Amino acid sequence: MTFRIETERLILRPLALTDEDDLLEYQSHPEIVRYIPWPERTREQVREALEKYAPLHKDVITENGDFLLLAWELKDGANKGKVIGQSNLSIERKEDQYSEFGYVTHQNFQRQGYAFEASRALLDYAFRNFAIHRIVAKIDSRNPESAHLAEKLGMRLEGTFRESEFFKGDWCDMWEYAILKSEFQA
Numbered sequence: 001m002t003f004r005i006e007t008e009r010l011i012l013r014p015l016a017l018t019d020e021d022d023l024l025e026y027q028s029h030p031e032i033v034r035y036i037p038w039p040e041r042t043r044e045q046v047r048e049a050l051e052k053y054a055p056l057h058k059d060v061i062t063e064n065g066d067f068l069l070l071a072w073e074l075k076d077g078a079n080k081g082k083v084i085g086q087s088n089l090s091i092e093r094k095e096d097q098y099s100e101f102g103y104v105t106h107q108n109f110q111r112q113g114y115a116f117e118a119s120r121a122l123l124d125y126a127f128r129n130f131a132i133h134r135i136v137a138k139i140d141s142r143n144p145e146s147a148h149l150a151e152k153l154g155m156r157l158e159g160t161f162r163e164s165e166f167f168k169g170d171w172c173d174m175w176e177y178a179i180l181k182s183e184f185q186a
């Protein structure tokens, strides 16, 4: 059966090569990629990334480096079927049951609760179905929107790592937000 997480307004399912047009709309946008490690992708770069990463999605993640790579597809309305964002969630250290995740919302669909809805459902699914004890979001300190979302998800700011990444030409302070399975499920 095809992997699928359903929320009130979204279907989360693996990214597919046929998502190219929808992904191009936001993956080419400068504001969207500012704090994520992608260039402003051209159509060719979107296709290349899809061809490279979409087949690597795993429905069940158990080993170091395994990841879910999920499109957020609108369930209803005028844009039914459109992909308006995406999530990734990986096993980083199996022995510690340590996972990291991330999220992106299409610029025309932000501030409507989609990232929260998708991320909450994904965390819930991940903690229920995989051997995961702790999930972390690494966030550029110039990206407070993302930090607010992490806080709304119940994540805790555990530290600021001064100039820990050289990112797109600048040294960046990184925030680490985290949540434990026991905290999420409480």
Ligand SMILES: CC(C)(COP(=O)(O)OP(=O)(O)OC[C@H]1O[C@@H](n2cnc3c(N)ncnc32)[C@H](O)[C@@H]1OP(=O)(O)O)[C@@H](O)C(=O)NCCC(=O)NCCS
Pocket (backbone or CB within 6 Å): 031, 032, 033, 035, 036, 102, 103, 104, 105, 106, 109, 110, 111, 112, 113, 114, 115, 116, 117, 138, 139, 140, 143, 144, 145, 146, 148, 149, 150, 152
């Ligand atoms: C961060 C991001 C995913 C938020 O997506 P979104 O769909 O707009 O988020 P939601 O509508 O679900 O909002 C959830 C919460 O996030 C916070 N938030 C989102 N956008 C915000 C903004 N512009 N200013 C302040 N807080 C914001 C708020 O706490 C919000 O809750 P509230 O509406 O109750 O105040 C989106 O801005 C984005 O895609 N940014 C570019 C990609 C990126 O930087 N990803 C994260 C990399 S770490």
